[in-house]
Structure formats: structure tokens, C-alpha cells
Amino acid sequence: MLLDTPSLYFRAFYGVPESVTSPDGMPVNAVRGLLDMIATLVRKHSPTQVVACMDADWRPAFRVAAIPSYKAHRVASGDEEEVPDTLAPQVPVIEEVLDALGIARVGVAGYEADDVIGTYATLAASAVDIVTGDRDLFQLVDDDKPCRALYTARGIRNLQIVDEAFVREKYGIPGRAYADFATLRGDPSDGLPGVAGIGEKTAAALITRFGSLAALLAALDGGADGFPAGARNKLAAARDYLEVAPAVVRVARDVPVPDVDITLPAAPRDPERLVALSEKYGLDSPLNRLLAALA
DSSP states (O other): OEEEHHHHHHHHHHHSOTTOBOTTSOBOHHHHHHHHHHHHHHHHHOOSBOEEEOOSOSSOHHHHHHOTTTTGGGEEETTEEOOOTTTTTHHHHHHHHHHHHTOEEEOOTTOOHHHHHHHHHHHOSSOEEEEESOGGGGGGOBTTTTEEEEEOTTOTTSOEEEOHHHHHHHHSSOTTOHHHHHHHHOBGGGTBOOOTTOOHHHHHHHHHHHSSHHHHHHHHHHTOSOOOTTHHHHHHHTHHHHHHHHHHHSOOSOOOOOOOOOBOOSSOSOHHHHHHHHHHHTOHHHHHHHHHHHO
16 A cells, blocks of 8 residues: 555645644644545555655656646745645654554655655555555556555545446556557646647547557657647647656656565554654654554
């Protein structure tokens, strides 16, 4: 089970009231919410291995170099992401608690959590569940492995199971073609422009017709038929974008992840540290629920 940890703690932050605080008054809504999410996931899905994947770099240089608008609207200043003032101090607490529990926490310099997830999903020798609220990770769905996404749009207790059939039904594209589809369509939430004038339906029709972005571009360059009315000119105008966008949209699958034990622990790695953190931040209830699920 691969956790898109930033996606989950942002969801927890907005889903649990900020009035939930530690004994000294610090909001811990994201911390408590994330712990309860993990407890629910462990209880319902019984994973044997879990990685809490982290953003060591939320806006990697290689993606910005290819498309400067990538996540530009979410920059607070310099290279810092715009994060709510009451969430930012909770992230180090989340990291400390995960470490004390012994749940593997992995971030790799120069890469996003998505890239860590892509690498572990590729390396895994067994079935993989990716827990995320980010549709970008639908590109990793693979019925043969199997690898599926547990999509949190409707909440952690009402997860949508995303496999190749879901992708086909939802978007009208081949089950493993989400990255190519998203490249054409674009994604305003990530600052990806897409191809001007190509919406979701046309993007789906193009990917279904040609099978992949590479095949589409070969057909475009070769003068082949089969393009919807007006699409050829729109694609030709966006040729430079289409050359660089795949490297931005596709998650990396070859990140140098560290050699760590990702076995889900049955008991905390550092019980004394966990007790200290629980007392300092008032985490007894969610930690007890998670420890019961682990046991």
C-alpha cells in the first residue's frame, strides 16, 4: 500500500476542524485525521507493506524546466509551496509520529511523492494499492500486476476502486492511457495548459483512435487521416508543448529510493518516543486506534 501522504494530510486538514488542538493549543487536525485514515486503511485492506510517500520536492526542477507554469500558481515565495499557516507546523509532527510508529516514510530529493509511488509500484513483486486524491496517479493502474488506485474523492471510508475498467468507463480511453490523455487535456490544478482547443472528449477520442500519444504524433507528422475536425491544426500548433509535456505528466518510475524496511509493523518501533509525542500533541485516541489496527 502506497500512501500519497501529502494528498491525505491535506484532506485530513480540511476534513477535521482546526479546533482539534494539542494541550498547548496547536492545531493537530491534520495529524489526527491522517492517523485515523491509516488505521481505517489497515483495518479494511490488511496490507503487509506500507510506504508513506512524501514530497521531498513538490515542484521538481526538471518539470519546471520543461513547463515553467507547472504549479506556478501554488508558489508562496521562492520555491516554497503555499500551505495554510496552521498546516505547515503539523507536517514535521506527522513525520515524527510515522517514524516512531515504524511506518516507512520515503521522500527522495528532487522528486515528488508521485514519483516515489511510481517507482515502488513498478518495483513491487505483489499487488499494489495506491491511496490518493490525485487523478494523475491513475496512470499507474495496471490490471496485470495488479496495481489499482484507492481514490479518496468520496472519503476514506467510501473509496473508489480505480482499475483499468474504471478508467475506460470514466474517460473513454484505454485503461493504461491516462497520462497521454491528461497531457492533451491539460490540468489547471497543476498549471499544465494542455492543447488549446482540445477538451476532454476530443482528447479521449484521439487517444482511443491512435492508442497512445507517441502514435498520435507519428500520425500527425506523417499526414495520416483520422483526426477530428480542426484537431490536426490545434495539435500542430502545440507541437513544442507535446514534445516536453510527457516528461512532466508521467510520474518517474526509476527514483533512487532508499533501502528501507517497508513491512507494516505490528508494534511501534520506538514506544517511548511515541508516548512522548502522544502526550505532547494529545494523540492518545487516534494512536490507540491505529495501534489496535496494526496489532
